[in-house]
Amino acid sequence: MFTVTEKMPSATSVLSAYASFAGSMMFVRSIANEFIPEQFRTYLSSVFYHVLTREPYLLTFVIQEFDGLTRNQVYDASEIFLRTKITPNINRLRISKAPRDKNVSVTIEKGQEIMDVFEEIQLKWRYVCSESEKPNPNDLYQPNNVKSEQKSFELSFDKRHRDKVLESYIPYLLRKSKQLKEENKVLKLHTYENGIYYGGDGNSGVWSSINLEHPATFDTLAMDPEVKQGLMEDLERFVKRREFYKKVGKAWKRGYLLYGPPGTGKSSLIAAMANYLNFDIYDLELANLQSNSELRNLLVATNNRSILVIEDIDCSADFSDRDTDQQADQCYNRRQPETKMTLSGLLNFIDGLWSSCGDERIIIFTTNHKDKLDPALLRPGRMDMHIHMSYCTPKGFRLLASNYLSIHKEHKLFGEIEQLIQESQITPAEVAEELMKREGVEKSLGGLVELLKRRKIEQNEVKGDEDDKGTTNEEQKREKLEIEEVKRPRRRNCRGRGMRLRRW
Numbered sequence: 159m160f161t162v163t164e165k166m167p168s169a170t171s172v173l174s175a176y177a178s179f180a181g182s183m184m185f186v187r188s189i190a191n192e193f194i195p196e197q198f199r200t201y202l203s204s205v206f207y208h209v210l211t212r213e214p215y216l217l218t219f220v221i222q223e224f225d226g227l228t229r230n231q232v233y234d235a236s237e238i239f240l241r242t243k244i245t246p247n248i249n250r251l252r253i254s255k256a257p258r259d260k261n262v263s264v265t266i267e268k269g270q271e272i273m274d275v276f277e278e279i280q281l282k283w284r285y286v287c288s289e290s291e292k293p294n295p296n297d298l299y300q301p302n303n304v305k306s307e308q309k310s311f312e313l314s315f316d317k318r319h320r321d322k323v324l325e326s327y328i329p330y331l332l333r334k335s336k337q338l339k340e341e342n343k344v345l346k347l348h349t350y351e352n353g354i355y356y357g358g359d360g361n362s363g364v365w366s367s368i369n370l371e372h373p374a375t376f377d378t379l380a381m382d383p384e385v386k387q388g389l390m391e392d393l394e395r396f397v398k399r400r401e402f403y404k405k406v407g408k409a410w411k412r413g414y415l416l417y418g419p420p421g422t423g424k425s426s427l428i429a430a431m432a433n434y435l436n437f438d439i440y441d442l443e444l445a446n447l448q449s450n451s452e453l454r455n456l457l458v459a460t461n462n463r464s465i466l467v468i469e470d471i472d473c474s475a476d477f478s479d480r481d482t483d484q485q486a487d488q489c490y491n492r493r494q495p496e497t498k499m500t501l502s503g504l505l506n507f508i509d510g511l512w513s514s515c516g517d518e519r520i521i522i523f524t525t526n527h528k529d530k531l532d533p534a535l536l537r538p539g540r541m542d543m544h545i546h547m548s549y550c551t552p553k554g555f556r557l558l559a560s561n562y563l564s565i566h567k568e569h570k571l572f573g574e575i576e577q578l579i580q581e582s583q584i585t586p587a588e589v590a591e592e593l594m595k596r597e598g599v600e601k602s603l604g605g606l607v608e609l610l611k612r613r614k615i616e617q618n619e620v621k622g623d624e625d626d627k628g629t630t631n632e633e634q635k636r637e638k639l640e641i642e643e644v645k646r647p648r649r650r651n652c653r654g655r656g657m658r659l660r661r662w
């Protein structure tokens with residue numbers, strides 16, 4: 159007989175067994191490192207890891223709609239991105255269209271899955287919607303007793319690709335969705351109406367917006383071809399220069415001053431620039447503002463990739479003749495006693511912190527009288543390009559004739575019209591109006607010839623009067639001619655919001 163007694167191994171024997179196992183493992187590992195390629199090693203280790211831990215190979219990223227109280231940008235980007243990955247094998251889709259959207263948007267329904275491949279990595283997306291007992295703190299309109307929905311995307315893939323998915327696929331998805339968003343963007347015209355406030359403290363003015371559906375493009379604009387080409391190149395250079403602005407330590411903004419008589423296409427050019435760049439417009443009427451702080455609140459509430467427009471800068475606020483801020487205050491206060499907005503306030507925001515808070519800002523001032531502007535507004539860095547919008551030229555007329563009457567080559571009246579256009583000053587707006595007045599090419603061009611002849615006589619008469627009076631001041635003469643010719647009242651301080659919107 160013999161008995162078997164089970165003995166616990168001593169601590170020393172366990173340690174020595176472990177040491178010999180660890181030694182053998184190190185030996186195996188060094189052999190493996192030498193003879194097995196790295197990719198295959200990673201694969202083997204993941205298999206062993208899976209066998210040992212019984213965990214699936216898959217790693218899942220959960221991308222929730224909200225990150226605390228703010229929206230999760232990766233969620234929004236994923237939603238846009240996945241619209242392009244919908245295949246016919248998906249059975250349930252959601253379709254929707256907001257009033258301002260261009261197209262109907264199609265997205266996957268809850269529980270549906272989408273497959274994607276990125277650099278040979280297989281990725282599976284799943285849209286998950288779960289009901290929560292707790293009300294959603296982000297949904298301010300939801301009554302407390304209603305269950306809320308928590309939406310998220312789940313992105314699953316082989317664990318080995320974790321770094322690649324994080325460092326390459328997600329950034330690619332963010333870039334791609336930004337690009338898709340740009341392509342489908344509906345341009346907005348943001349305006350500000352005095353007295354509309356949200357927040358109740360009287361200090362948090364916000365913009366109201368409508369769709370900007372202005373059809374003006376660089377192709378439809380009659381302006382000096384070289385200036386047009388130069389401006390388009392300038393805009394293209396500007397939007398490509400993110401790194402450059404960063405390198406030289408300048409805020410990524412550009413200022414343009416458009417000047418010229420009424421009806422020469424300044425507002426149309428702004429719309430053409432917005433359409434060209436796909437930028438929203440913020441139309442700021444300085445006369446509606448009460449103070450610098452109101453101006454600051456408005457500017458802070460503007461988005462990147464936008465154009466801030468201040469039209470008729472010479473008459474929006476009477477600080478053109480100011481030497482000091484104090485004078486500007488006095489000048490402005492004469493008209494509106496409560497107003498405390500100053501030119502330096504405006505310039506500070508444009509030069510200072512506001513413009514460096516955002517990216518790709520364009521600021522446009524327009525005026526009918528460049529000579530009346532404060533030189534501070536014109537110095538380089540504020541208004542980088544000064545663009546003169548002038549009276550109609552023969553080339554401008556050809557473009558308008560092509561746009562309005564579809565005459566792309568020659569017409570027997572072109573010679574006479576071009577001669578008259580050179581001899582008299584007529585705005586593109588007037589030519590355009592004349593070409594629209596009548597039915598048919600002959601009548602329209604005939605009407606234009608008559609108008610140009612009348613204009614020439616009127617202008618000669620005005621000139622004769624001036625010569626008789628012995629006026630020597632060339633500037634005064636030019637001003638008078640402009641007023642007589644255009645026969646449009648100056649808009650100094652006379653515009654309401656309705657008028658402004660109609661102009662767009």
Ligand SMILES: Nc1ncnc2c1ncn2[C@@H]1O[C@H](COP(=O)(O)OP(=O)(O)OP(=O)(O)O)[C@@H](O)[C@H]1O
Binds near residue numbers: 420421426
């Ligand atoms: N250069 C142009 N090319 C094509 N159309 C033009 C041009 N200038 C004016 N027009 C036509 O005349 C209309 C009025 O022009 P626009 O409002 O752009 O002029 P403006 O220079 O802004 O005038 P204002 O100084 O009075 O604001 C435009 O809607 C457009 O149809």
Ligand SMILES: [Mg+2]
Binds near residue numbers: 425426661
């Ligand atoms: Mg205008």
